[in-house]
Amino acid sequence: MSSTQKDQHGARSQRFQEADKPHRRKREKTYSCDECGKDFTLAQSLKRHQLIHSGVKPYSCNECGKGFTRTGSLKTHQLIHSGVKPYSCDECGKGFTWTGSLKTHQLIHSGVKPYSCELCGKSFTQAENLKTHQLIHSGVKPYSCELCGKSFTQAGSLKAHQLIHSGVKPYSCDLCGKSFNRAGNLKTHQLIHSGVKPYSCELCGATMNSSAIGAVATIVFRSTPRCLKAADMVPPLLNSLKILLYWVTTCLGFWTAIERT
Structure with missing residues (x-):
């Protein structure tokens, strides 16, 4: 085969490859979800995705029983029980289980608060904190105490409140031994000893x-x-x-x- 023929053959081959590319792209997303319309290149990926809509969580944690739709999510969750925190902050040394948690934490040191409330202008480092804050303006209190019926905007506030009924006071003063059901109350109490x-x-x-x-x-x-x-x-x-x-x-x-x- 002459050099001219080789060049012609190479050009035809390249044209065929270029012509074939869009066909491959069109055939790539063959499997689509009937629930949300999301497309997948693999049938297995579609099946795994459909578990989200079905609510089935076949992978459960041996420690706490929490279920997951993916093995990867289970493995990540199990780091909580193991105590392993492979991602640490360069500023303060605090460790985290996930890279996302570390990145969110680092916003504290930078002072950046990208999420702000449209009603009062208060800013937050996390979108979740903004959502919780917005419940104050809406008046919605989704967490209520089963014993007295008092409602709260945050699950953490409900848990702190329930300590009143249980009588548990996990925060104690190192100087006098007095106990409190909230860390904030302990800090206020410690001002007495400091004289401040x-x-x-x-x-x-x-x-x-x-x-x-x-x-x-x-x-x-x-x-x-x-x-x-x-x-x-x-x-x-x-x-x-x-x-x-x-x-x-x-x-x-x-x-x-x-x-x-």
Whole structure:
């Protein structure tokens, strides 16, 4: 075969290959899902996909019994029980089971909050946190307590609430041993030992270790700054005897002294 014939043969072969490509592309997505219309190149991929619509989860975790539609998802889940966290943050060293969780965490260090609420403008690092926040505006509280019927926007808030009924107080003070059902309450309590009083009354200037006391004092004296009758000044917010006692002895004492001068 001459060089000219070889060139002609090569050109024809290339044309056939180019002409065949679109046919292969059209034949690639042969299998489509009747439920959602998604296309697949392999019948096996379609079958695996259809498990999502059927609700069948043939692969279950031996530790907790949670089911999955794919073996890969099961293996990823099992890392939770193993305690293995192969992905760690370069900034703080915190470990994660999934790369996605690490990337989301790294937004905290960068300060980037790409998800913002259209109603109030508050921003979040995760789309899921934004969705949870939006429940506040909608008034929807999908999680309710079976014992008292109180409803919450977040599952975590419900779990924290249920500790009240159970009597379990998992957070204890290292200095005095006092226990609490919420980590936030423990942190507030620890301010007593530290002597730090970050909250202050806007009107009398008295410093406090509880924001609740400061809020009550401000509300009271904004509404009735000159009334010295305690019975007239106690608002519904004063539902704590400790707050009431602090208010009477500190803020009310301040205004009594002012009135006498």
